Amino acid sequence: MSPTDEPGPPREPRSRLQEPAGGPQGPLGVPGRLGFQLVLLRRMADHQPGLVEDALRTLGVTRPEMREANRRWQAMSRSPRSRGALQRYRSVLGPPETDTARRVGDLTCRALTWPVPLWPGLRFEVLAAPGGAVWNEWLVRAPGASGPVLRSADDLVPWSCTVEEVAHAFPPARPMEGSAPTRWRLGFTAPDAPSGRPEPRVAEFTWGLLQRLLD
Numbered sequence: 001m002s003p004t005d006e007p008g009p010p011r012e013p014r015s016r017l018q019e020p021a022g023g024p025q026g027p028l029g030v031p032g033r034l035g036f037q038l039v040l041l042r043r044m045a046d047h048q049p050g051l052v053e054d055a056l057r058t059l060g061v062t063r064p065e066m067r068e069a070n071r072r073w074q075a076m077s078r079s080p081r082s083r084g085a086l087q088r089y090r091s092v093l094g095p096p097e098t099d100t101a102r103r104v105g106d107l108t109c110r111a112l113t114w115p116v117p118l119w120p121g122l123r124f125e126v127l128a129a130p131g132g133a134v135w136n137e138w139l140v141r142a143p144g145a146s147g148p149v150l151r152s153a154d155d156l157v158p159w160s161c162t163v164e165e166v167a168h169a170f171p172p173a174r175p176m177e178g179s180a181p182t183r184w185r186l187g188f189t190a191p192d193a194p195s196g197r198p199e200p201r202v203a204e205f206t207w208g209l210l211q212r213l214l215d
């Protein structure tokens with residue numbers, strides 16, 4: 001066997017969701033949307049490490065790469081040279097898929113959305129005030145995509161539904177303070193399968209996506 005025929009070191013698996021090969025790296029050290037998905041996953045790893053490990057394998061990246069992308073995101077967020085949250089999302093994710101006006105109370109804001117290939121049925125949504133300040137940032141169901149049917153607490157499977165979907169399925173839901181930034185809690189009453197007896201529950205979400213039901 002000639003030296004050119006010798007096997008080289010094993011290659012890292014190529015992501016099935018990665019942006020086109022040869023494209024420039026984004027500010028998170030990897031292509032933009034891939035890097036931002038790692039930021040989302042880093043927060044979710046605290047409650048759903050198994051699902052996050054599966055997602056990293058799908059993306060073809062490692063835990064150190066996830067942590068590095070999150071470190072860079074936090075540095076961007078805290079930098080005194082930062083031009084604001086909305087510009088930060090644009091710099092990482094590129095032009096939004098949609099940019100529409102939305103009425104919130106007495107004010108009109110902008111609702112911008114970007115696709116997240118790891119969850120094709122969802123979009124990352126940012127609500128921005130007229131001056132550009134970001135009011136809210138989370139995952140929502142994509143227009144036209146079918147959400148889960150939520151009838152009981154047993155239907156509340158991690159990563160299956162958003163804050164809005166749970167609040168709509170089990171009214172009246174009560175927003176609660178989250179345990180950390182980018183986390184929300186929702187108090188509501190849902191039938192307990194198989195008895196069907198209504199029981200008070202609290203669900204915890206990260207970036208708007210269901211992570212767990214609290215005991």
